[in-house]
Amino acid sequence: xxxxxxxxxxxxxxxxxxxxxxxxxxxxxxxxxxxxxxxxxxxxxxxxxxxxxxxxxxxxxxxxxxxxxxxxxxxxxxxxxxxxxxxxxxxxxxxxxxxxxxxxxxxxxxxxxxxxxxxxxxxxxxxxxxxxxxxxxxxxxxxxxxxxxxxxxxxxxxxxxxxxxxxxxxxxxxxxxxxxxxxxxxxxxxxxxxxxxxxxxxxxxxxxxxxxxxxxxxxxxxxxxxxxxxxxxxxxxxxxxxxxxxxxxxxxxxxxxxxxx
Amino acid sequence: xxxxxxxxxxxxxxxxxxxxxxxxxxxxxxxxxxxxxxxxxxxxxxxxxxxxxxxxxxxxxxxxxxxxxxxxxxxxxxxxxxxxxxxxxxxxxxxxxxxxxxxxxxxxxxxxxxxxxxxxxxxxxxxxxxxxxxxxxxxxxxxxxxxxxxxxxxxxxxxxxxxxxxxxxxxxxxxxxxxxxxxxxxxxxxxxxxxxxxxxxxxxxxxxxxxxxxxxxxxxxxxxxxxxxxxxxxxxxxxxxxxxxxxxxxxxxxxxxxxxxxxxxxxxxxxxxxxxxxxxxxxxxxxxxxxxxxxxxxxxxxxxxxxxxxxxxxxxxxxxxxxxxxxxx
Numbered sequence: 001x002x003x004x005x006x007x008x009x010x011x012x013x014x015x016x017x018x019x020x021x022x023x024x025x026x027x028x029x030x031x032x033x034x035x036x037x038x039x040x041x042x043x044x045x046x047x048x049x050x051x052x053x054x055x056x057x058x059x060x061x062x063x064x065x066x067x068x069x070x071x072x073x074x075x076x077x078x079x080x081x082x083x084x085x086x087x088x089x090x091x092x093x094x095x096x097x098x099x100x101x102x103x104x105x106x107x108x109x110x111x112x113x114x115x116x117x118x119x120x121x122x123x124x125x126x127x128x129x130x131x132x133x134x135x136x137x138x139x140x141x142x143x144x145x146x147x148x149x150x151x152x153x154x155x156x157x158x159x160x161x162x163x164x165x166x167x168x169x170x171x172x173x174x175x176x177x178x179x180x181x182x183x184x185x186x187x188x189x190x191x192x193x194x195x196x197x198x199x200x201x202x203x204x205x206x207x208x209x210x211x212x213x214x215x216x217x218x219x220x221x222x223x224x225x226x227x228x229x230x231x232x233x234x235x236x237x238x239x240x241x242x243x244x245x246x247x248x249x250x251x252x253x254x255x256x257x258x259x260x261x
Numbered sequence: 262x263x264x265x266x267x268x269x270x271x272x273x274x275x276x277x278x279x280x281x282x283x284x285x286x287x288x289x290x291x292x293x294x295x296x297x298x299x300x301x302x303x304x305x306x307x308x309x310x311x312x313x314x315x316x317x318x319x320x321x322x323x324x325x326x327x328x329x330x331x332x333x334x335x336x337x338x339x340x341x342x343x344x345x346x347x348x349x350x351x352x353x354x355x356x357x358x359x360x361x362x363x364x365x366x367x368x369x370x371x372x373x374x375x376x377x378x379x380x381x382x383x384x385x386x387x388x389x390x391x392x393x394x395x396x397x398x399x400x401x402x403x404x405x406x407x408x409x410x411x412x413x414x415x416x417x418x419x420x421x422x423x424x425x426x427x428x429x430x431x432x433x434x435x436x437x438x439x440x441x442x443x444x445x446x447x448x449x450x451x452x453x454x455x456x457x458x459x460x461x462x463x464x465x466x467x468x469x470x471x472x473x474x475x476x477x478x479x480x481x482x483x484x485x486x487x488x489x490x491x492x493x494x495x496x497x498x499x500x501x502x503x504x505x506x507x508x509x510x511x512x513x514x515x516x517x518x519x520x521x522x523x524x525x526x527x528x529x530x531x532x533x534x535x536x537x538x539x540x541x542x543x544x545x546x547x548x549x550x551x552x553x554x555x556x557x558x559x560x561x562x563x564x565x566x567x568x569x570x571x572x573x574x575x576x577x578x579x580x581x582x583x584x585x586x587x588x589x590x
Contacts, residue, residue: 013520013540017403026404037521097371097378122520124399126380127364131336132372140451141336143365146514158455162515163361165466167458173451182521183514221377221413225394227406233546236567238558243576247584250552250568255588258550258567260472260529 001056001154003046004107006117006129007039007075009068013122019227026227035071038118040078040187041180045148046116047079048185054154057081059110063091063099069203077190077198084110088207090215096124098218100132105211107137112175113154119144119179130179141177142170146184263391264353264415265322266292269343270303270315271334271362277315280358280422287385287425288356289319295391297353298322301436302346304339306332309438317430323438330445335452336365342443344373352415353391359419367419377410378417383424393418401520401543422468423526460515465499467518472498473527475518475545476506479534479555479574483511488575489533492582501525501545503535519544533574537562554578
């Protein structure tokens with residue numbers, strides 16, 4: 001079975017995020033970049049399937065700048081076999097839909113039975129690439145997957161998908177794109193020998209011309225006109241007194257001031 | 262003829278979910294501001310009665326896309342049916358609620374239409390001609406971006422639930438009803454729904470809840486969450502949890518509020534034994550009112566709380582429940 005995992009190199013969630021002074025984007029200088037947390041579930045699931053037996057190859061792929069090789073190597077250290085880096089300055093100027101076009105062009109040149117990716121990237125929070133990629137490849141997609149079981153013949157999967165207050169159980173023919181959600185598995189911490197080995201792994205790098213893509217094909221359809229900080233919450237007050245007084249005051253405030261009760 | 266502003270409705274148990282009415286209200290406002298028509302688009306089966314009732318919230322047109330194969334939501338056939346209709350009718354904009362269904366459908370539809378999509382928007386403004394500016398949180402709400410779709414059409418967006426208001430229905434509204442019966446080849450769809458399992462055990466789901474009581478590391482173990490559940494019952498609230506509580510195995514992943522959990526927009530969020538890590542705040546800082554209960558006066562949560570109680574949650578939570586019951590009677 002050939003599994004392709006799409007990943008993204010993103011600032012870690014500890015980062016304090018500030019807009020650039022001119023509002024044209026976020027200040028990314030000095031931020032620590034890591035493998036997108038939701039993509040960790042995708043990589044882990046692919047590696048688990050590989051470890052379950054059968055002849056499975058896991059290829060991890062990303063659209064990203066030079067530094068994105070760090071996240072590709074994290075995925076390899078977790079157990080991915082091959083890595084493809086779609087690296088071209090022009091790729092960085094597009095949006096989520098454009099990224100899906102680029103990935104589709106690359107993935108079409110690879111054998112694939114299953115495509116996994118995180119449900120969203122924790123930087124832009126777009127949550128678009130997975131389903132858009134499936135549409136471009138003409139295959140089914142299921143988003144926000146919390147459980148995955150492959151049928152013996154590798155042609156179908158039973159998936160659990162998260163809805164509001166419910167779980168939907170679906171059967172899906174393969175190949176398909178599944179976007180992964182927390183709860184699908186527990187991503188492993190790569191062992192040191194794997195990390196060392198991943199450092200030496202050769203990564204295949206492709207640019208727009210290698211993919212035969214003209215910039216028009218993946219031009220962004222959305223444009224960001226401004227990035228700003230959200231309005232800060234007004235500081236509130238600390239209620240003083242013994243427990244009985246404090247809770248009575250809280251209830252009074254919720255009723256009379258906040259008008260919520 | 263100026264392109265219409267569409268809102269795609271989402272049905273649950275035959276009724277239009279509230280976020281769909283939020284999107285329709287917004288479509289109405291945008292249509293009024295630009296001299297266009299607003300449309301409600303429903304996909305499924307036997308939609309007329311529900312559609313006409315919902316249209317009272319602002320639809321000039323009601324598209325009913327009906328076929329047996331579309332009765333239960335599945336991504337591909339719904340995206341295809343909507344894509345075909347949009348290609349034919351050429352709306353100016355298509356709005357969907359950013360519910361799990363909307364978030365699943367919109368990117369597939371946008372790819373199909375080769376158009377742009379702004380997801381999880383918290384505001385939509387328009388100029389006189391109908392070029393929209395979408396405001397959306399990024400980095401889990403640590404920043405906001407304003408986005409436009411200058412050329413591609415329709416302009417697509419999903420709207421974050423519980424942010425946009427629902428207008429008053431006008432029962433006298435008579436929308437023009439357009440019936441569409443698409444071709445859906447039964448065998449052509451790759452996904453089949455086997456069953457839907459309710460997981461929220463009778464409690465309202467976090468992203469739909471107006472009141473949330475949430476617990477963190479301070480709860481110390483799973484059993485202590487019973488205290489929060491009792492407080493929640495008094496308020497008719499949902500129960501959330503921080504990542505620490507979920508990773509410790511005390512609560513389910515579905516209960517997690519935060520950057521790698523759910524983003525919630527309740528009227529009231531009561532954070533118990535939660536320190537207020539940056540990733541947790543990302544999930545709940547747009548709650549209208551935040552109450553924090555924590556032993557540590559330096560806990561970052563107190564910087565965002567409207568009302569802070571420095572104290573032992575094992576004393577404060579039961580006392581708060583009693584005080585609420587007293588106030589009710």
